[in-house]
Amino acid sequence: MKTWVVRLLTLWAFNVIVLLVIALVMGQVVAVGWSAPWAALLLTVATVWLRPVIRKSFQKRAAGSVHRRTKVGEKVLQLGIVLLVALIVWVAVVLLSGVNTTGWISWWVFPPIILAIAWAIWDAIAARVEAKGQELYVKALGGPADR
Secondary structure (H helix, E strand, C coil), rough: CCHHHHHHHHHHHHEEEEEEEEHHCCCCCCCCHHHHHHHHHHHHHHHHHHHHHHHHHHHHHHHHHHHHHCCCHEEEEEEEHHHHHHHHHHHHHHHHCCCEEEEHHHHHHHHHHHHHHHHHHHHHHHHHHHHHHHHHHHCCCEEEEEC
């Protein structure tokens, strides 16, 4: 139980930072403001539960023609799937939270790219962040710090 709590809390904190970075980079077209905690919660839920389902669905559809693609073609397709999933997740977050966007291309193209990059960063650092979060969780509950 506490592993999931730590995993979700650390991912939520990371997603708050990601949303604030998107707002900073895309300041003219994306406004996050005080909606960041709620939008990060939606983004966390979408990342943990929705993203794998959508990705698996797209990969299953693409698997039928894998023998007709080159290695480069396969890499391009996988990148396209990641970006399409990021777009779907981004649209869901925008529609269900208080994140405000203006400009068609700016909010449909660039934030999903930033989101896909953030997912790659999270995949690279998740174990270390979760370990530190676990340590803080145990300390907060008054247990031994070396668990």
